Amino acid sequence: MSTINPASTPNALAHAVHGEAAHHELSFVRKYIFSTDHKMIGIQFLITTLLMLMVGGALALAVRWQLAYPWKTMPIVGELLFAQQGGQITPEFYTMLFTMHATVMIFLVVIPVLAGAYGNFCIPLMIGADDMAFPTLNMLSYWFMWPAIACFGTSFFVGGGPASGWTSYPLLADLYEAAPGSGWAQNFWLLGVTFIGFSSMMGSINYLTTIINMRAPGMTLFRMPMTIWGMFITAILQAFALPVLTAAGFMQVGDRLFGTVFFIPSGVVVNNAAPTIGGGQPLLWQHLFWFYSHPAVYIMLLPAMGMVSDMLATMCRKPLFGYKPMVYAMAAIAGLGFIVWGHHMFTSGMNPALGMTFMISTMMIALPSAIKTFNWIGTIWGGNIRFNTVFLNCVAFVSMFIVGGLSGIFMAAVPTDIYFHDTYFIVAHFHYVLFGATLFGVFGAIVYWFPKMFGRMMNEKLGKLHFVLTFIGFNGTFFPMHMLGIAGMPRRYADPYLHPYLEHLQPMNLIMTWFAILMGVAQFVLLANFAYSMFLGPKCGRNPWDANSLEWSAPSPPGHGNFDIPPVIYRGPYEFSSPLSGDKDFLMQTEPPVTDNVNDTPPEPDDTA
Amino acid sequence: MRYFWAAFFMFWPIVAIVIFTISPAMNWWFPGAGDPDSLTKGQSMTPLGVDIDNLFYLILIITSVVFVLTHIALGYVLFRGARDEGKKALFSHGSHALEVMWTIVPTGILIFISLYQLDVWRKFRVMSSFPEAAVEAPVAEVTARQFEWRIRYPAPGKKLQLKPQPDDLYTVNDLHVPTNRPVMIQLRSEDVQHSFFAPQLRVKQDALPGQVIPVWFEVTQAGHYQLTCAELCGWGHYKMKARIVAEPQTQFGKYLHDLRNEQNDDGVQDKKSGDADDE
């Protein structure tokens, strides 16, 4: 690993360029807590989401416990948590568990770790800006996560916890009588989602402004790394889709607290209460919810796709295969992503003709996904691969994404979805894309950008151990879910074995649970590696991976204001192994051209403004 | 070690394929008829269900081919990369021809699947193409509520009306239907959303409060089938266990008669109606 010695940069130059901005010392609180520095905010997001990952994982293990050993006392925690029920998980508690598992994982882990942590950390550094366009807004976007965490946390403890799944379908979610005990919990849950929405929205506006306005001289749109494209398109998705969810959430709050009956039809008798007086339509919620939540699944994926593209190219020492098609594919996914929401509603009772159009658009969205997959394989092809933790996690991303994409086709075909809807086949599908793809991508990204965050490398041995354990645990847990789905096991059942046709599946569930436990334990390896390397890992220079993009030309970790030498960009980020690079196999975006090369152009005059 | 990692990523797809291959034999597969040892295990008991199964197998073949090919390609590039470590990588930004190929081929396949399946969907859901025999005389109204299925049959010889009639017959969690003819039920919900899911029949339809949704199917083999709920409806969601009893028309008729007798029997009067025969 060749490193550029940071000492080689004349300090004097750095000071001259950055003047006083780089200088004034910040108090501890302003530096580490209420920081407006995008790097610190990114790190705050990262650490928060990693902790939330452990919380969400613990909830998942409790769900798995019940599926493996229904109604059996949970060891250790059982006595502690539900002593009053004899250490058993009750059906109400089970409902709360899977609801909160999904909520934590989606709203507090996957979305904020991508857009919040890596969006924040990478965007200014990779486009050559000294910070975000709106640093204070940025800080608020992190701190708005905490009211959300507080609300979700509160909803755990008031009454029986929210009981309508992360999809929160009315009327179950709308009427207090429908889920006794979950009254205020559901209100807090909705409030939490709203706060998280504010947080994402602030981030999204900030990212859009920053990427559009603050690119360094020479950083044209088509010289941006895929990570930035992923973040950019994600921010667009958020800006357009989120208001719909927020509105829908307020409508549900209205129904619950003020009798607005947006979703409540008349004459519904729940739990022997008086018939409702309504005129609303429960399907309206599903339309609004999925109008956000389908784009949201891409919000949970596109940034990871971008990061994996960058990491793969770097670790294979090869230009990304088909850069522009990759960008167009991402844009196509985003565009089509807005017209496929109905594929979650094929059996809901909406107009069957509408189902057909949603089917066709859903089939079409598989296409750009396929193109991207082929391009990743093309990127690895002919590479001079460095088989390190980063690379392994990225290959896992590709391999798992193939499975998730292919299972999507079964569900995009409406007749087969009639059978698969709301079975474990769906659960298998989205875990392959969200965990198999996105989270492995994130695990890669943690190792990849760690040196830039903390100026130290993570431990390779522990990294590989974590990878192997997680990979085995993941597949052992989630692959059999395809089988459960084919066998017709519905999701969200506290005790599937009550039904004779599912009885024989218990041994399989038991094995899956043990794989899940293995996977849970493996995450401690990650945490240990993270904490250890943060303080004791080997120090590194500016560019430990010999990568091309801008962040690697800044010091590790970059100081306040990021770049000691204002970057000027001459080429795209993927010129690995170029014949022009001499004996190195990389050519940084900032390196001035040595020969006359058509691809290396100095910035346009009007770019420099 | 480099080869080890390349092999590592080839190992799991092989395991995955093995698991898929043995799954039907291990009974990790579609639920079939009531008799677990029958040869038709895993086969749907409705013609439309058979269509769905066939579509599933078609997609399974296509996706398996794609899965295998992409993983072979992945394995190839990994082994090659492992072998060539240290050599300078290929300097290539992509290939226009390849890109065009791998855009057009999947497009073709996806369009084919899209068009191919439309017909099954039309038969299942589009009201105007429901079989006439089924639409004319719905056998029952099924009302989901927390946490049971309530069934209302019209009295023998009468037609099902939207509003309950005084001579209607009621049961809970026990739906009888005649075999070998298309039958239609009217699906409703009394409280929250539920979903009518009969796994062996490959039928699923959400029950929406405030709406009556017609569902049709044709059971070709007499027997007992499961009826479960597939939409989260509260803490007792998993308990919404019911059965569908498919029986020949004559037996079904007799069932309704018996049900009427039972329901009209107030335990005081003698059974003087013509049906009281077994005294």
Ligand code: HEM
């Ligand atoms: C190849 C492209 C894809 C296709 C064709 C596809 C298709 C579908 C369909 C039809 C459903 C609804 C199934 C049902 O509930 O009956 C679904 C559910 C889902 N998909 Fe995908 N999908 C694709 C990719 C993705 C990706 C990339 C993600 C996320 C990163 C994703 C996340 C989800 C989630 C979270 C659900 C379930 C939501 C829930 O019901 O809780 N999908 N997908």
Ligand SMILES: [Cu+2]
């Ligand atoms: Cu979707």
Ligand SMILES: [Cu+2]
């Ligand atoms: Cu239910």
